[in-house]
Amino acid sequence: MNIGIIVHSATGNTLSVAEKLKNNLTAKGYAATLERVTAVSDDPRANGGNQLKDAPSIDPYDVLIFGAPVWGFSPSAVMKEYLQQLPSLCGKKVGCYVTLQFLAGKRAVRQMEEACKAKDAVVYKTGMVKWASKKKEDQIANLIEQMGEL
Numbered sequence: 001m002n003i004g005i006i007v008h009s010a011t012g013n014t015l016s017v018a019e020k021l022k023n024n025l026t027a028k029g030y031a032a033t034l035e036r037v038t039a040v041s042d043d044p045r046a047n048g049g050n051q052l053k054d055a056p057s058i059d060p061y062d063v064l065i066f067g068a069p070v071w072g073f074s075p076s077a078v079m080k081e082y083l084q085q086l087p088s089l090c091g092k093k094v095g096c097y098v099t100l101q102f103l104a105g106k107r108a109v110r111q112m113e114e115a116c117k118a119k120d121a122v123v124y125k126t127g128m129v130k131w132a133s134k135k136k137e138d139q140i141a142n143l144i145e146q147m148g149e150l
Contacts, residue, residue, distance in 0.1 A: 001062050001063060002061050003065065004032075005021055006082075007035075008076050008079040014068060017140055018065075020144055021143070025147075028148060038053045058087070062093070064094045069098065070105060070108040073108065074107070074111055075108045075111055083115040083119075086119055089120055092122070095125040095127075095146075099129045101130070109127070125146045
């Protein structure tokens with residue numbers, strides 16, 4: 001089973017979770033690849049700020065895990081743009097997670113889930129990590145365990 005972990009990370013928090021997830025899946029014997037979605041501009045408010053610079057192909061993967069930070073009660077605009085431009089996800093198992101500081105994690109991950117389902121994906125798990133939480137490490141461990149239940 002070939003697993004693609006595709007993330008947008010602005011501060012490195014979402015990426016750090018993805019790296020731990022990749023290491024866990026690889027240790028279980030899965031072929032897991034971590035790829036990043038990036039925008040032309042680091043400032044999402046800049047002209048063309050959501051125009052994608054790197055948009056990984058989903059073709060090689062049987063399972064996809066998408067990760068994004070929460071920006072303004074939604075997944076990052078960069079991840080939203082990436083999910084919108086994807087071709088059909090029919091036949092792909094998909095997991096989604098978000099990282100956030102305080103609020104709106106459920107809403108943001110639900111938006112990612114809905115975007116994937118609109119492309120005919122089978123969403124098997126969703127999750128979130130509240131970076132400001134004292135239980136952040138437990139949340140990361142729980143997310144990794146859940147996403148690894150393929």
